Amino acid sequence: MSFQAQLTLLKSQLVRAITGSFALSVTATGLGFLTSVVLARALGAGGYGAYAYAFAWVNVLCIPAQLGFDKLLVREVAIYQGRKQWGYLRGLLRSANWVCFITASLIAGGVFGITLWFRDAINAEFILPLWIALLLVPITVLTRVRQATMFGLRRVIQGQISEYLVRPLCFLMFMLGASQWWIGEIAARDAVAINVFAAIIAFCVGAMILLRALAVHTGQAAPAYQFKNWIGSAFPMMLLASLQAINAHVDVLMLGAMKGEEVVGIYYVALRYAALISFILVAVNSSLGPRIAQLYDRQDLIGLQRLVTMSSRAILVIAVTILAILVIFGEWFLSLFGEEFVTGHTVLTILCLGQIVNSAMGSIGLILTMTGNEGLAARGAGITAVMNIALNAVLIPRYGMEGAAVSSALALISWNLIFAYWVYRRVGIVPSAFAKLS
Template sequence: MTQTSLPQTQENFNLNLIIKDVKVALILKLAGLTLTYLVQVFLARWMGKTEYGIYEYVISWSLLIAIPAGLGLPRTALRLIAEYQVKQDWGRLRGIVRGGWLLTVLTSFGLSLASTGLILLLNHYHTFAYATPLLIGIWLVPLQALVQLQLETARGMKDVTLAYAPSEVIWPILLLLGGWFFWHKNHALGSITTIELAMLMLAIALSFQFWQLWSKLNKEVEVTTPVYCYREWIDIALVLLLQVGFKTILSQTDIVMVGSLIGPEQAGIYSAAVKTAIWVAFILQTINIVVAPVFTELYTQNDQQGLQNLVSKVTVWIFWFSLAIGSILIVFAQPVMGLFGPEFIVAHWQLKILVLGQMVNALCGSVGLLMVMTGHQNQAVVVYGYAALINIVLNGILISIFGSIGAAIATGLTMAMSNIWLTVLVFRNLGIYSSVFYSFFQTEGDRQQ
């Protein structure tokens, strides 16, 4: 009797904790997406499509460069901080926090300096319109790299609010207020001013998070001499860096290539469609924040049925919420894009195509996370690598034929292909059915039992 009831109690306890944490994460992500969306809408209106396009182009480049600047340390910190807490290895815990921060600062500043020199060299031999905005925006890289590191550090210390509030709530609010101030004062808002403003406001949010994080560390972690295991950390980080890099390329390639092949105006319009389509995936991203360590726990305990039950429950949550959001965006695509301004309505087809790609993502569930958190990250990296390469090739071909609609088609197809591939790998390696279709049947089967 005891052996039968204990796993059920433990499963219910875990599910209750997951629901509670998902609510907190959901509020933060919803607030963050809402604020970010408002920032995009108001910046597009205040700046106009050309200046807004330049701003988005520079931000996309800085996000891309921030990935190698982070060295893969954010995900490494998330994993190792949790491990060191269980082992009560306080020296290494303090070491990964301090050492990771130092490595990120040195690497990101070095990359920004090298990028500055490259931009100046290219502009010397062939003047291009993006030179000045890029020279300023490239120094967003250290800030963005540190934001990701501190976010995952806070997650490792089980503080979702501290992890996401600074970058997803505080920064957008500050940027929105600052943008309104300059627009109201000058009746205009240029790309350079907005980039400088974004840099200042991100630095403020980052400093607040840094202060809170170190206060939490000193309160909850035993004071001891930090132990630095740089070689061990970097060996782990480089593998995870590849995956993060490929996923970032997948998310930014279309905007960068539209800007490079067509121009900043089309990049700005297309970027608005991309930002809007992300709404479909936000519940998936939010739930993944909470369930990642639970996947690892159940897999380590060889609890195959528990893992399948959790995956099934989570996938159903993801599907229904994503279906509702996706349906609204497809039906009301034109008025939604019109929020950015009348010139953005032409991107309603791009939005519909991107939403369909996101819906396939929702149908498959948390497949990428399952592969990584159960130790099959090497196979997942291969999928993301091929997907990134295919995405670049498809964007190059389809943009030249169909313009920004081609970028949406390329991105949607790549997204669907990679998620279906990962779904197959999850079943082959774990014996887990991650698709929502199985979740419906399994739920019915559980009722019959």
């Protein structure tokens, strides 16, 4: 097959792989922003800040609870499926679910005990929403294990339906119903409790979808185990994911501790808008992970370079378009949440600059983890996490939410430069939208 024919085939495969995921991501993003607008207007900046603070902690706590299995599953499920090793696939899934559930429950219980003991030293507006949100830790962890399994099986859209559609729709319906016929005025604790119920329903729907998908392959296979190898690979991935979570949420957590819930609410809205720039990156990564693992397993570096370059170009084109819209109409978008949120426009602009660099570099973190270089990725994430914490500690007291935005943007840019260098040195490809196709 000629180079041009291979390129055409790869393009068609890539388009098919990401089109459905992209459409679903667009729908989910729209629902997410509708939910955020409803919440922000119902709770105000302070209440929304308490809600966001609780969920920032949930996201951080879920990472060590997952023990890296959510990342490992995408790679190993794709490899086991390619090799038709159904026994190992079944053993991996059984191990991941039990280990992650037990770990998540222990972590959530431990944090509840610690915060109960020190509750007098914690902001009263934060404590009750946080306690209720801890119920989400085991639910979220098992949800991510299930999603990773579906991604590894290359059933990306089916793996996202429950979280991207079922959960936000249930949440919106419960919120509107509670405000109209039950609670009346919604507080942050009520919104968190409603989210827990929506998450339980979405989890049940997703579990049924997964069981149907697995029945095709693993129904008759006896489970086999490589537990030592799985833990050995999962631990660096857990470390990497933990450091990623620190980089993603340390600004919100430190801002809440230093400046209070109202500032967090305004900052979090700007952060959500800036994240729109890289949402196409998230959509592409959902489809790309198994393909990267399989191409690298076959040592097809030419095919891998083409895949990475084309996906990076698609990501950058869409990201630049979103950037232009946000910069031009940023104040209007922020005003949708309430006039008090317009003060976050400078924060939005700063965060957007970091996100556009992130989009231009493509799926660098995914490439390292899917090619067995998770230990190296964790080292790079550790460097940027320390940098992020230090910058926030210095800049937030003096510059508030603008200081948090500068810290996050600089850490994100540094992250991408470090990872891009290591992908080039270790994997042998150039991870950029500007790289050649061959």
